Every structure is written in C-alpha cells, then in structure tokens.
Amino acid sequence: MRIAQVAPLWESVPPKLYGGTERIVSYITEELVAMGHDVTLFASGDSETAARLEAICPQALRLNTGIFNRDAPLMMLQERALGATVDFDIIHSHLDFIGFPLARRNTVPVVTTLHGRLDLPELVPVFREFSEMPLVSISDAQRHPLPWAHWAGTVHHGLPRSLYSFHPQAQGYLAFLGRISPEKRPDQAIEIAKRAGLPLRIAAKVDPADQNYFEAEIEPLLNHPLIEFIGEISDAEKDEFIGNAMALVCPYDWPEPFGLVLIEALACGTPVLAYRRGSIPEIINHGVTGFICETVSEMVDAVGQVALIDRGQCRAAFDERFTADRMARDYVALYERLLEDGDGQTAHAFASGQLNNGSFKTEQHQILGRG
C-alpha cells in the first residue's frame, strides 16, 4: 500500500527529546516499511527513517529557535502533505484537526489519529464542521467528550518488541516515572509508599511551569528515608529503573488518553497500580497486570498484593496487545477498511461537489469509482 505518514514538526521523528506523538509516528512508519509497504514520511529534516523522507524544514521546530513564525513551516507541511494530489492510497495525519481543511478537499482519503485531550469546548464546532473526516482514537476513553464524532476505530499505541527487556525478578522498591505535575499526583505516590513502608524511587523531570508546584508541594515530602528523588532519566536508563521495580505507581488524577509509561512497564514485566481514569482500564487488566484502584487506601492495599502478580503475565500482555507491529497491523487493517467502505468518500464528494456544483454533495459513485 502507498501510505503517507504526516508528523507534526515540533520534534523530529523519532524525537531527540521528549515527544510522544513523534515517537509513535516513528514506530508506525518503521513497522509499515518492515511490512513491505511503500511509505513516505512528511517530517522535519533531522528525522531518521527507512521510509522516503519528505523534509519540510531542516530542523525540528522545538530545537530551531531561529524560527520566529512557526505557522510558516506548518503551512508548508499542510500544503505539501495534504494539499497536493499525489500517488498515495491513503494519507495518515497526526496533525490533529489542523489538517482538516485540506484533507476534506483531497481526492486521496485522509485519516487522522488524535493524540491529545478532546475535552475543550472550542473543539466541538470544529469536529461538527468536519464531521465527515475519519478519526482514530488512541483509546476508547479518549472519545468521551466527542462521542458523536466520526470515529473510524481505536488503535492503542505500541512499542517495538525489543525496546524494553523482561525483568523476571524485582528489587524491593516502587517506581514513579513521568513529569512532576499536579494531575500526576506524585504527592499521593509518596503517601502510598510511606503508608506501605516501601521505598519509592521518583524519576521525573520538572518543567519550568511546574517548578512552583514542585517546590511548594513535593520537595517538602522528599526528606524521608523511604523516598529517593533521582530527577530526569534517559531512555536507556528506563529499562533498569522500571524493570527492577516491584510496581509502577501511577496515581494519575486526569483522563490521560493513553499512558505510554504503562505499556513500558508491562514490557519490563512490571505491574502497574493506577486509578480508574481515562484509558487506564483499557490498558491494565485488574488483578492480572496490576491493580486498578479508587482511593489511596486501596492503592496501599494493592502494594501489599503486588507480589501475587505474575510478571510473566505482564510481559505476555505487552507481547500480545502493545507491540509496535500489532499497532501497525491494526492501522493497515483500518486503512483497508476505510478504502473498502469508501470512508474518506466524503472527502471525494466534498471536493467534487465543491467545484462542480458549487455545493456540498455526496456522490458515492465518484468515490467508489476511484479504484
């Protein structure tokens, strides 16, 4: 299949620093190439891929402080990736709704994976206006604010099979990994460890926006024999940090659309303790790969039961449900379904209706006749 992957330009593909979306775009792209598809990646020029790279700007925008008007390269990306009539069977956009106006007018079907939160009221008119655009959610829970949108499927994220190694034996500590921010509740992770009487290692970066929160709420809690704050760690260090932990403690108090760190833990064989929020119940199997809790006390109790979890089951869940090749196969199946069903048909109809008749009209024969 001739597939275009369209990445945001904020980070390179894969990202040099943190960049969840660009990381996933990289995994999808490389797996599709490995499967034998003809893949073109639209991204910043410092990206690295086995696909054909269409470089829109020399450097990722996040790193290029010389670019003052970031709308300019983003517009070039839209025009080149979504505007031109090019020989793709399908275009897969990771640009959020930014790509919709040109996607709607493209004769090649465009499918968009939404990588972020959807609970902003100003998004409602956008998804109503572009209601014919097929969308992919990264969890079923992500759809919650916009259940009526045109969902073509849910595809959970996946990681390369060998990115993390299975650790059959844990050492005697709990792990917290992520950003220090109020909605991640590092304060509760600390409380849980103290009440359970187990060491907690916190590997976390503190963004400038969260510096005040860190100093006011978290730093005073760190001076305790059970608590160790080790700051930000590299990707290479994550394998040991997560893999040696008894459990990853994720007392997140917001509906995260998909928590990559959860499947990183499963890949290592490390069970996950988390609240019932957002995508968590789709990722963690209660009692099998971790515990889904409602309160701090329940999570303290769960720490006591974590030794009952078979770490092999955690890795097995990863191998079965959260690898990059499973993700890529899901996407290919979704592309095929869209092409067979004539979804993305509205794009054709819109483009044709727009220009031939001066009004929007669904002309299914035109779409189905596309070949």
Added chain:
Amino acid sequence: MRIAQVAPLWESVPPKLYGGTERIVSYITEELVAMGHDVTLFASGDSETAARLEAICPQALRLNTGIFNRDAPLMMLQERALGATVDFDIIHSHLDFIGFPLARRNTVPVVTTLHGRLDLPELVPVFREFSEMPLVSISDAQRHPLPWAHWAGTVHHGLPRSLYSFHPQAQGYLAFLGRISPEKRPDQAIEIAKRAGLPLRIAAKVDPADQNYFEAEIEPLLNHPLIEFIGEISDAEKDEFIGNAMALVCPYDWPEPFGLVLIEALACGTPVLAYRRGSIPEIINHGVTGFICETVSEMVDAVGQVALIDRGQCRAAFDERFTADRMARDYVALYERLLEDGDGQTAHAFASGQLNNGSFKTEQHQILGRG
C-alpha cells in the same frame, strides 16, 4: 460589488483595545458599506459593523481567556470565510498567509493585505509556494524582503476624515506617542528635546516585555525639567495630545511597514520628524509635512525649522492621501483590476487543475468564463 472582509479574531472589529489590523479592517468595511457595496465581515461576535456580520466566535480571542486552543476558532474562520463556495465577487483576507491553502482552492478570487513585517527567512518558502496569490502591501517599503512576490498593489492606510480635528495653533512642546521599546528610540526623542531646549511629552504604554528596558534605559532619563512622561492615553485624548504639539518626534530605528501615528499627526495638522526608515518617506513629504532626517543632530536642527512648516499643508496631505474613503476607493479599484485582469485566475486554475487533471494547470478560459 459583493465583498467579504476577513479579519483575524485576535481583537474585535473595531478593536476594544489596541489592534492595528482590526482597526483598519473596520475602516475599510464601514467605508465600503457607505459606498453602497454589499459587504460581509467575518470576525469575532463582539464586533460592530454596518456590514453583515458573520460571527465565528462570540468574543475576540485576546479577551476570551476561556479558549485554550486558539487554532480551533481560526480554523473555523478559514473554512467559513475562505472554504465555502459563497456568493462573493471578491474575498479580502487580512489573515496573513494563514488563508492561502483555502484561498488557492477557492473559485472566488481572494486578495490578501499583509499587515506585518516580512523580513523573516521562514516566510520565503511560503510566498514561493503560493506565488499565484495576489498580495497587497501597506507601503512599497514593506515589499523589500520579498520583491518577487505576487504584488497586486500598495494601498496606504487611511483614517476616517473626522476622527482627528485640525489644530492650526501648536503649543510649545514636542510629542512622542507609542510603545516604549528599543526600536522606537524614546531615548533619542529625549536627547533631541533636551538638545533643542524644548519640552517633550511622552504618551506611551510599557508592555511587560519592555519593562526591563524602560526601567534600565528610559526611566533614568525622565528626571529633567523638559521631560514629562504621562503614560498611556486613550484614543479620545490623542487628538489634543498630538494636535497641540509643535511636532511629533518619531526617531524609529526599524523599517515599520506603515506608521498609523504619522497620519494621525497629519490629520491634526502636526508635522512629523522621523528617520529615513521603511515606509516613512512614502508618508512624510520632506520640508512640507515634516522632516526626514539621518542623524540625531539633523533632527535637533529640524526641530528649529519646524515652525516653517504650514500646519494647513499637513492636514491637506491627510485629506488628500490618508483618509479611509481614499483607502476604500483604492481597494475597490484594486478589486476591479483583479477581476478584470483575471488575477486570482490562478486560484481557479489551481482548483480546476487540481481536481480534474490531477496537476496544476492554468486554464484561463475557465477563469475568464466565471462571469
């Protein structure tokens, strides 16, 4: 003529606070209505106009802090104003290059006035890519970084004829009006006044970004019997402040594409002293409506000659060259020229070529046959 005016949503039209672009869009819109044209204004819902208002969002984005993702209303604006096939003869966009992808694909010609600086390297690929889009500069000088772009004309800004009143008699002070920022050189305005031995009144706001500059460089200069800093003034106060001044001192050291304050001064009958930068020589007639200088010393000398300027000539220059009705008539002539020449023809060709032939082709007959 059926004309659409497309304003950015940052401020209402006219703006509640500062907003140069929205102010000009308002003047054009109201003058076109007064001339009898059928005008539709795409803007925020708190705009006020005699035209048909197409409200994209209830409130200007600058004032609505409840909107987190500002790309969402901007996308709705593009789709509604530039995407739909609607019954306009011409669409006049003030969205900078943001409107280009849909403008290119619209069967109605779209002309874009560029309101800002163009000297950013990242703009070059955008204007090369969209080289068929007709552009209006607000001064000839503004074109300097992109002389090869598709310029359809220059239209200088204008103000309503009765917005400012003619002040035949000046009081004995110089005036500085604007933002306190390094490129406006308020330090030089102060030096010039001191060397000329004349009082200087400074009416200026200090943006948070310029607070350090103000405190370090300007505040120490204010403690002098000739210098009076009166802070930010309202539009209503500007008439007296500028009109009673011997001259407006504008030692700007950057190529401002158009200085609205210069024509405010001319409307009051107040001569302008400025350096030869950007649009200045297009606005000020040396020796007639002010003096164009090269150095601080020349500007000190010019202060001594300012009594030779006939204030009636300044107002006459305003009445002849810088009124809103002249601006609107210029735009109508430009619209007519574009329609007659078939400029915006490329938009048609692009749209047709794109969808019928799968490649860009200029098909002039299709455009000229639009009626």
